[in-house]
Amino acid sequence: MVVEVNASETAVISNIRSSVNSVVLPFQVDNSVEITAFNISTVCSLNETQYQCKCEGLFVWPNDTCHSYKACDDITDGSCTCINALPIDGQFCQEPISEFTYEYEAEIDVSFLDLFPVELLRNLVTNTSLPLTLNNNTHITDIDMTTVCGLNGREYECKCEEQHFWPSDTCRVYQVCDSIVGGTCGCIQALPSEGSLCQRDINECLFCPSVCGPNSTCTNQLGSYNCSCLDGFTATNPSLLISINNTCRVGKLQLLVSGWIHCNKLKSPHQRQ
Incomplete structure (x- = not known):
């Protein structure tokens, strides 16, 4: 007003x-x-x-x-x-509009009758130098090929591209044509009617180095990651998976050896003979 x-x-x-x-x-x-x-x-x-x-x-x-x-x-x-005027259109001073950078994500479905154009498209995506400037205001910062679907007999098979995976719920909803590992899969015997296509794997070990806690190593897996204790360390609760909430601590064997050395030093020379 x-x-x-x-x-x-x-x-x-x-x-x-x-x-x-x-x-x-x-x-x-x-x-x-x-x-x-x-x-x-x-x-x-x-x-x-x-x-x-x-x-x-x-x-x-x-x-x-x-x-x-x-x-x-x-x-x-x-x-x-x-x-030097009184604007006749009633235009008053305005708050300056800051320059914002907007990010858009577009998903494009491409249909081919054979796999040859798929390979060409795969090479194009892989070899494109980014960022790709379309004009002074628009830049493509990321381009990714995630999923390839083909007709296998009378049904479609949708496979994930390298370093991509289906979300675990998609694997459960549709019959998979490979094994479900770590709650995810790489191929389903269906053309999903809704939801996202294959997702790019995020290397949790790289983006969050402390995800496993101290005295441990992190191994990246598609759609997941695995934590293991370093030599000489065991999980605080061996019945649970190693994580930031179940960290690795000094193993019992190492504690016993350290205690024996400590007690041995307290003995007199006569006792050690």
């Missing part, structure tokens, strides 16, 4: 400015109305024979307004803060 206030005295404008700055937000008008932002954006005054409109605070005039009316200050980054 925009409210226009006519005041000929600069003191009145100063009072309004002070009142706006002192308002505590959000301001509850009633049970259904709440004011979340309250700003003075523009102040216009008669300068000799013409009006001069100046922007308040961090507000600016849009670029087209600066050019349509003679700007009374510099035009910087496509905007100005003062114009």
Whole structure:
């Protein structure tokens, strides 16, 4: 909502400015109305024979307004803060729009009658140098081939590309044409009617080195990872998988040997003979 206030005295404008700055937000008008932002954006005054409109605070005039009316200050980054006019269209100063970078993910299905074009597409994806610039504002930062489906007899078989896997729920919903390892599979005997295609494997061991806890090693697996204790260490709870919540500690055998050496040092020379 925009409210226009006519005041000929600069003191009145100063009072309004002070009142706006002192308002505590959000301001509850009633049970259904709440004011979340309250700003003075523009102040216009008669300068000799013409009006001069100046922007308040961090507000600016849009670029087209600066050019349509003679700007009374510099035009910087496509905007100005003062114009020698009272805009006839009621356009007030606006908050500057920051430049945002948007990321989009697109999934493209490509149909071929034979596998030869599939190999060509696979090589194209593998050999494309990234980022790929389409124009000044659009860049492709990642391109991936995830799934290849083919007609096997009377039904489709969908196989994951290298380093990709089906989510575990997809393996359970559809009959798999390979083994389910680590809760995932690489091939299903179906063309999924919904849901995502094969997913790229994330190397948890690389992106989160502490995933297994101290005194352990991490081995990446498709769709999962495996933790094992270093030599001389065992899991705190041997009945559970090793993880950050079930870490590896010094093994009992090493504790016994250390204790024997310690006790042996306490014996007198006569006792050791």
